Amino acid sequence: MCARRGRCRSVVIPFPKIVAVRAFTARGGGADYHDQGAGHWIDDHIATPMARYPEYRASRQSFGINVLGTLVVELEASDGTVGFAVTTGGEPAAFIVERHLSRFLIGQNPADFERIWDQMYFSTQYYGRKGLVVNAISAVDLALWDLLGKLRQEPVYHLLGGAVRDELQFYATGARPDIARDLGFIGGKLPLHHGPAEGDEGLKKNVALLADMRARCGDDFWLMYDCWMALDVDYATRLAHACHAHGLKWIEEAISPDDYWGYAELKRNVPKGMLVTCGEHEATRWGFRMLLEMDCCDIIQPDVGWCGGITELIKISALADARGKLVVPHGSSVYSYHFVVTRHNSPFAEFLMMHPGPTEVVPMFAPQLLGEPVPHNGRIKVSALDKPGFGVELNPDVPLHRPYSN
Structure with missing residues (x-):
């Protein structure tokens, strides 16, 4: 009026x-995603900090990863x-x-x-x-x-400033990078199976597995090792040099997330051209500031569900961008997709292969989310993210328990 x-x-x-x-x-x-049934690749003798104890070596669930x-x-x-x-x-x-x-x-x-x-x-x-x-x-x-x-x-990526590219491209994490290559992914990240407690014989098995996958995948496919905090600086350095001939692109989360000094040393020690990545179990801008200012890595990998959410990831990413570092979030499905597509220093994303084999592409957070987009030929079009919010719904068939009230 x-x-x-x-x-x-x-x-x-x-x-x-x-x-x-x-x-x-x-x-x-x-x-x-670790709360899986028997026979899943994600719980098959993967190196961990608990592998120094033989009774907790064969299964991560044995020491309570899914409690x-x-x-x-x-x-x-x-x-x-x-x-x-x-x-x-x-x-x-x-x-x-x-x-x-x-x-x-x-x-x-x-x-x-x-x-x-x-x-x-x-x-x-x-x-x-x-x-x-x-x-x-x-x-x-x-x-x-x-x-x-x-x-x-509006979709969350609109609220974050809009897309800077038309599609997301992914590397795959799982036990079969050779299959991931056939499915169109740009790279494959293997779980490391043997840590320092298994000695030189375990180290040889790690190198042999990488060599086998390199023979299967060819020279133009990224191969990485996820070490899940299991190593010390000496073992990680020896592993990096032993794997260099087989084109290991990066060594990930090799040592304890609290050992910033160890990461800085490892980054100085690895072969030229090999990347050091970490940050999956780091949190907030202050933790990532330590990683960046101490020159601990080439790529930081915050999990948006663990580092403080989108609000904090914006600040973490800005710190990395100012230092010329890449931000490639750990897993986290649609919650990272909406962020990655809005940032130039996040040129690709991780896809966790949650099929037990893993021989098929299935939704990462199934069965809890409905409408979760999955890569086709290793990519997701931005248009797949165009629903309001994060574009997913809770599956009503998954039982929920509310143990407390406010």
Whole structure:
């Protein structure tokens, strides 16, 4: 309606506020992708820090890698719109969300994600900072972005500034990079099977497996080793040099994520042209600042469900970009896809081959997510991400348990 002097009055429609916070747990596959049945490649004698104990060497589940299960966080707005996200954390993280973090969410505008993140992080700093607590914060943050996208009827990648390329291209993580090559992926990352406790014989087996896969895949296909924090600097250095003749592109997360000094030494020690990557189990801008300022790696690999969510990944990526480093997030399905497609320093993405073989491309977080896009010929078109929010829904056939309430 216009006033007499020709000025128009604008009507501001209040943005929906958050009215409910719910945290659930789920078992089997999904976001806790280690929670798999027997015979899955992801639990087949993979080197770990626990491999120094023979009784925990053959299976990661034997020492409890899957005890937490999946965390599901739902945020409901006053108009009935629900945003959600999944990560690991299970019941302990559900407690943190319901009994602690919910106070910073109820009655708040979901667009105020910076203030909400700041309050969640600094209110938990005395018992958090990394690990389980930041997993919980990440789930809430991702649910906020999902809710915001749904309220604005835009995909999250639009909210992040829009796509800088027309498609995502992927490398595959799994036990069969030769099959990944046939499926159109740009590279294959193998799990390392033998660590220092298995001596020189184990080292020879690691090199032999890489040599076999190089013969199967040819010279123009990337091959990498995921060492899952299992090694020390000496073993990692020897492994890198022994694998150099077989074209190992990078050595990933070779040592403890807290050993920044060891990573800096390893980066100096590896053969020229080989990359050192890490950061899957790092968290927040401060942890990644250490990796970057100490020149620990060539590529950082934050998991958006563990490092602090999208809100924190924006800051982590900016730190890396200013130093000319690549950001290639660990796994995390649609939650990383929407980010990677908006950043020039994230030129490709990881796809976890969650088929037991793995001989087929299946949704990474199945069965918990519906509508999860998967690569075709190693690529996903940006148009596959065009639904509001992160573009996925919870599978109603997957049982959810709400152990606490706020």
